[in-house]
Amino acid sequence: MNSKSQVILITGASNGIGRRLALDLAAKGAVVIGCGRSQERLDEMLTEVRHISSSSAAIACDIGQLDQVRVMIAKVLADFGKIDILINNAGIGMRQPFVEMSFEIIEDIMRTNYLGAVYCTHEALPSMIARGRGHIVNISSGAGKIGTLNMAAYSASKFAINGFSESLYHELKPLGIDVSVVCPGPVETNFNRLFADTQPKSPPRLIITPEAVSQAVIALIETKKFEVVVPRWLALMCWFKRMTPNLFRSVSHRAFRRHVVAAKKP
Numbered sequence: 488m489n490s491k492s493q494v495i496l497i498t499g500a501s502n503g504i505g506r507r508l509a510l511d512l513a514a515k516g517a518v519v520i521g522c523g524r525s526q527e528r529l530d531e532m533l534t535e536v537r538h539i540s541s542s543s544a545a546i547a548c549d550i551g552q553l554d555q556v557r558v559m560i561a562k563v564l565a566d567f568g569k570i571d572i573l574i575n576n577a578g579i580g581m582r583q584p585f586v587e588m589s590f591e592i593i594e595d596i597m598r599t600n601y602l603g604a605v606y607c608t609h610e611a612l613p614s615m616i617a618r619g620r621g622h623i624v625n626i627s628s629g630a631g632k633i634g635t636l637n638m639a640a641y642s643a644s645k646f647a648i649n650g651f652s653e654s655l656y657h658e659l660k661p662l663g664i665d666v667s668v669v670c671p672g673p674v675e676t677n678f679n680r681l682f683a684d685t686q687p688k689s690p691p692r693l694i695i696t697p698e699a700v701s702q703a704v705i706a707l708i709e710t711k712k713f714e715v716v717v718p719r720w721l722a723l724m725c726w727f728k729r730m731t732p733n734l735f736r737s738v739s740h741r742a743f744r745r746h747v748v749a750a751k752k753p
């Protein structure tokens with residue numbers, strides 16, 4: 488990958504997958520701009536990244552707030568002149584029975600995971616279209632390919648990202664802009680640790696590292712592939728679902744149903 492002097496904006500760069508990506512892309516010579524809500528976590532990330540790529544930067548921004556996204560994109564364009572790659576990575580999740588979930592949480596998940604990516608993409612696109620080049624990389628999830636138990640709100644936000652990505656691909660390819668989507672299985676980050684004790688738990692041997700996801704993202708940027716599902720077992724499951732949807736639903740339902748608990752009475 489020739490990342491030298493490429494300007495890469497990563498949302499949710501202060502932790503987990505985004506932080507790993509910031510370090511790995513900086514090591515490849517890119518100028519990385521990372522965003523997140525907590526200035527403290529951003530400062531920690533930036534100190535590390537600047538050891539590798541001294542012109543890199545961090546901007547505090549809640550991507551669920553359009554006015555903040557507008558300010559962030561305008562600042563990146565004013566300071567760096569372009570955005571070569573936008574990685575829509577910031578995301579939040581929750582594993583809980585849908586009926587017990589508050590609307591506040593459901594709306595927060597959709598606002599961050601879906602609308603946040605939509606806002607950043609919409610604001611970054613005019614400058615990419617004007618240059619006739621750019622790459623939008625959306626970090627989705629295996630939950631955006633397969634609906635699993637107690638993940639209704641999260642899964643909906645990631646299915647939305649997958650549909651958004653597929654449609655945009657066709658719209659932007661003729662304009663010289665690539666669109667890709669990455670669907671990881673469970674990853675060893677704070678995000679996953681938050682609901683690690685809620686059923687259905689991810690078996691520890693199936694949890695991959697942020698490094699593995701970062702390498703998959705970098706390979707996808709280099710090849711400009713549309714979609715990657717990591718790890719391989721998850722890609723295989725997605726294939727199985729595509730080939731035999733009814734059988735797949737029936738097998739997964741059998742695995743999930745023992746974890747269904749009756750909703751608490753009001």
Ligand SMILES: NC(=O)c1ccc[n+]([C@@H]2O[C@H](COP(=O)([O-])OP(=O)(O)OC[C@H]3O[C@@H](n4cnc5c(N)ncnc54)[C@H](OP(=O)(O)O)[C@@H]3O)[C@@H](O)[C@H]2O)c1
Nearest residue numbers: 499501502503504523524525549550578628673674676678
């Ligand atoms: N971990 C997994 O098992 C897994 C599996 C599949 C897909 N994914 C996806 O991978 C992406 C990254 O997840 P992760 O595991 O790396 O999570 P993480 O370790 O919790 O990091 C999330 C990052 O997003 C930022 N963020 C959260 N809400 C934000 C907002 N409204 N505005 C700006 N930044 C925000 C966080 O910083 P602040 O809190 O400071 O804002 C943090 O930097 C997410 O889209 C997630 O859905 C994760």
